[in-house]
Amino acid sequence: MAKFKVTEVFEGISMPGYLHTQESLRAATNFQFQDTDVLLVTFPKSGTTWMQQILSLIFNKEDFQNIQSIPTWARVPWIEQIYLSNYLPQMEASKPRLFTTHLTANLLINNLKTSKTRVVYVARNPKDVLVSYYHFHKLAKFLPEIGSFDDFFDQFLEGKVNFGSWFNHIKDWLGVQQDLNFFLITYEDLSQDPRGAIQRLSNFLGQQLESKELENILHYCSFSFMSQNEQLNYSLVPPEAFDHSVEKFMRKGVTGNWKEHFSPEQNARFNNVYQAEMGDLAVKLPWSLD
Template sequence: MARLDVTETFKGICFPGHLHTQESLRYATEFKFQDTDTLIVTYPKSGTTWMQEIVTLISCKGDPAKSQMQPNWTRAPWIEQYYCSDVLKAAQGPRLLSTHLPYKLLAPALQRSKAKVIYVARNPKDVIVSYYHFHKMANFLKDPGTFTEFLSTFQEGTVYYGSWFDHVKEWTSNARNIDNFLYITYEEMWEDLRSSLEKVSRFLQCPLMEDELSSAQKSCSFSTMKENSMVNYTLVPQEIMDHSKGKFMRKGQIGDWVNTFSTEQSRNFDISYASKMADSVLTFVWETKKSCIDSESLPVYNS
């Protein structure tokens, strides 16, 4: 299934046709969640791959064998992508799932289960830069044009998967409507990976011994993941993802946006952000290592 130039529009949101069909998107909105499922929810380029690796390693008690032998898209398939149902037919044990879908599309299905939901957010300036570079190498995504053009499209919410602002606000503001919900940020994981591993393991009720925690931390470090072909997408054919134009796992840093945004672009985005996020309690780390994230305002909800 190539469909590299196809765009699917579903419920007013655009998706890359290479991975999505009308049938696969309907399948996701009607998904039969099981109480033992763990669902990783992210807007694109917000730490999906990282959390997939973290949950895999926690469930394997720090043993890296599975993450070194099985591609992450089969370990934690996106429920809205066309291959998901086939992957899950062969799945055994508790399922690890992923999605980029907005809350409004999954709410009905989730409210019928006690599946665990992990929502990972990232500061939007870094999301924009990462997403822009991904568009330049992924042949199934639209040509992003100049960074100025892409920035404008992103702020309008007309990029693939829709508005970042709507996505993060809808999921986090509806946290109490989900029986088991964990909010964590990319910046938290970057600044203190060990504590983040402990936080996720507590949520999953899968405690790790000290040696298991150390093994997991080593295996899900950015440097290790960057060299792992099961994670870095080098297994994807060149005609689909042109690795000569960039790396899927590029820098993974906080604040790399300063190397792309102009002063004026940053100032204008700040104004737009302040307006669109005025009704949100979320705060993000933009440049510094010192965390200012009010994650306690979005606690873990366990039934």
């Protein structure tokens, strides 16, 4: 418990010491990817658990029931977390290996670009990311105290939250996509057209889905199913880490919830920062700032 409230700073980015050490972070930057690996990349609160579940389902479509007995964090573990070594031995026997990271591209690009690893980047409207991250801080006891929503709003825009700036994260990854076997998918795509989004993702992964398999995936990755499953909703995490009495890990699973939190002044300020940071981005992202 000594590291419970410790913040690790690695290459200028803060991360929770409860899950990371300098050693685990250095190991991630030196991680040896295999050509058959799949790496899920997200900024926190962008649909990580949702996509971990979807990837697991796509690659285990013959055994939907059995994989539900294993938590998502064990099926698609983070390469930068201290627990990776617990899962690697049993993963070696399976192909492909599925991994997750919240790290920026500059920390991983050297090893990734020399492999054929499939990189799946999930992006989400940063206004919804901000709101979800704020509520997650109230749940996760190992994250820093953040004060009011207004305080967290300022910290997020300034990139002074764990894992740094959302703007830097997405621009960093989109900036190297031409060097990688890369697929961009958004939370909004998955919300508005889950069938089409999962089909496109499966095609990228080289996995053909029969109509019945796709229907099963849609069921097992639905918010209603996942929010009730203890292997998916993080209710197995002990109360010293997650205060389940104040927040649920799976809170709403919707788009546009930021509208219930932002003041008109905050919305205008966010839009100004967004335009300054993202105005030159060539990629069209499917969310509205209105």
